[in-house]
Amino acid sequence: MLSLLSNVLNTSSDGLFVCNIEGYPILYNEALLEMTSLSHAFINSYVIYDAVEMMAVPKTSAAIVLETKQACTTIIEYEHGKKCIVTATPYLDADNEILFVVSNLRDITELNRLQKELEETQQIKDMYQKNLERLRNEIGNQQHIIYQSKNMKQVMSLAERFAENDLPILLLGESGVGKDVLANFIHEQSKRKGPLIKINCGAIPDHLLESELFGYEKGAFTGASQAKKGLFEAAQDGTIFLDEIGDLPYSLQVKLLNVVQDYKIRRLGGTETREVNVRIITATNADIEGLVKQKAFRLDLYYRLNVLSIHIPPLKERKEDIPSFVFYYLRQFEQKYHIKKKVDNQVLQQFMAYGWPGNIRELKNLMERLYHLSEGTTITTDYLPENLLRHRSGLEKSEEWSEHDQHRTLKEAVTSFEQVYISRALSRSTSLQECASQLGISISSLVRKKRSIK
Structure with a gap:
């Protein structure tokens, strides 16, 4: 038994x-x-x-x-x-x-191992889910920051570090370089849970701007039938982005200075002081230091806003990014209009040679225009506007022999030819590395020679 x-x-x-x-x-x-x-x-x-x-x-x-x-x-x-x-x-x-x-x-040894693997798998899943959600948000917002150039990599490195704190940031750069997009990136990378509120200080009349920023109490002026909170209060626990800060009326600069120093606001027509918890990002394409010298912008406010600053280079100084922008906008239009098109290589060469005074905004508008103007599936130089074609013609004429050339020394003539030759090579290349390889020189030599080109 x-x-x-x-x-x-x-x-x-x-x-x-x-x-x-x-x-x-x-x-x-x-x-x-x-x-x-x-x-x-x-x-x-x-x-x-x-x-x-x-x-x-x-x-x-x-x-x-x-x-x-x-x-x-x-x-x-x-x-x-x-x-x-x-x-x-x-x-x-x-x-x-x-x-x-x-x-x-x-x-339970095997059970523990399986449990650990399950937890690790869940962590990986969560990471991919988070990245997928971020990509969906980026596509939904259409606020990609596209860059390949070295100077934009430095800009993004600064933006990522600055996003970790709450100090004011001043974004500098020409119109159309994407200051609002970078402000959105900094806000998204920060730990702030509140919204990002944007306002263009130059787009609102002076007499309305104060009430928009700081709000007003009932009866503060004719038509104020009820109290309304301003944009600083609306941005509570988030970020407020003041674009074109150089256009802020001088009379409001003192009030903004008080907010930056104490993070307290007072509504128009009110007596109560309200605390606000906001991150302040400002931007301008103006020479703000020149405005300070002209007494059009307060020096103390400039110092408070310029604790951290980022200068976004114009498109002409980051031409390595142009092809990426072109293909990105093409994909956007294809998704929207369901017609697939490509860009002829000569068009890209024209783009690389052009100065882009309107920066990224000009490039995007031109790409949409070319997408709709082109009859076939390829965007060619036939559809380019006159200003781009004139720019190319000027480059070609610079190679022609002139009366002035007859009085140059051989060294001067060789230098002139080298500059034109390098300019054309740069216009054909999508990066300095590619251009240097085509010319058979090092990148450092190319950068040194590029500086001498007028």
């Missing part, structure tokens, strides 16, 4: 151990030996108290049950690496005395 019972126990994948009230083993199976790495000889030679005292096994659940007469469950990690959940249950007689204790061991 005992042999039959032993065979039955060995069919279980769980470890089973039965001991009497003195701790001597009565029955156990092979699964127990595998989980604990104990031998038949050891188990048959010692009671459970001896095994614990000899530190052959940790304090067992069976020993705890013999002391307390209560069922016990614990997790034991054995020296060889196995981890088991052990449940010991007492079997009592009619007088509530223990007859024997049955212990069940379940190996």
Whole structure:
């Protein structure tokens, strides 16, 4: 009968151990030996108290049950690496005395490994989900920051670092370089949970700008039938972006200075001071230092806004980015209008040679115009506007022999030819590395020679 019972126990994948009230083993199976790495000889030679005292096994659940007469469950990690959940249950007689204790061991080593893998998989899933959501937001907002050039990489590096704090930021650059897009990027990269509120200080009449920024109380002026909070309050816990800050009326600059210093506002017609928690980003394409010298912009306000500043280079100084912009806008138009088109290489050459006074805004508008004007599936130079073609003609004429050339020295003529030749190579290339390779010179030599081109 005992042999039959032993065979039955060995069919279980769980470890089973039965001991009497003195701790001597009565029955156990092979699964127990595998989980604990104990031998038949050891188990048959010692009671459970001896095994614990000899530190052959940790304090067992069976020993705890013999002391307390209560069922016990614990997790034991054995020296060889196995981890088991052990449940010991007492079997009592009619007088509530223990007859024997049955212990069940379940190996959870594999379960723990699977749990860890599941957690790691979940972390990877969360990371991809977060990145996917970010990409969806970027596509939805159509606010990509596209760059390949070295100087824009420096700009983005600054923007990422500045996003980590709450100090005011002044964005400088020509009109159309993407100051509003960079402001949006900084806000999205920050830890601020509130909204990004944008306002163009030059687009709102002076007499309305104060009420827009700071709000007003009921009865503050004719028509103010109820109180209204301003944009600073609307941007609570977020960011306020003041574009064209150079156009801010002088009379409002003092009030803005107080906000920057104390982060408190007072509504128009009100007496109550309200605290605001906002990040202030300003931008201008004007010579703000010149405005300060002309007494058109307060020096103290300039210092407060210019704690951190980023200058965004014009498109003519980041021509490596032009092809990326072209293909990005093409994809946008294809998704919107469902017609796939490509750009002829000569068009790209014209783009690389052009000065882009309107910067990225001009490039985007031109790409949309060319997309709709072109009749076939390829955008060619036939559809380019006259100003781009005139620019190209001027470049070609610079190579022609003139009366002035007859009075040049050989060195001057060679230098002039080199400058024109390098200019044309730059217009054909999408990067300085490509241009240097075509010319057979190093990038450092190309940069040095490029500086001498007028």
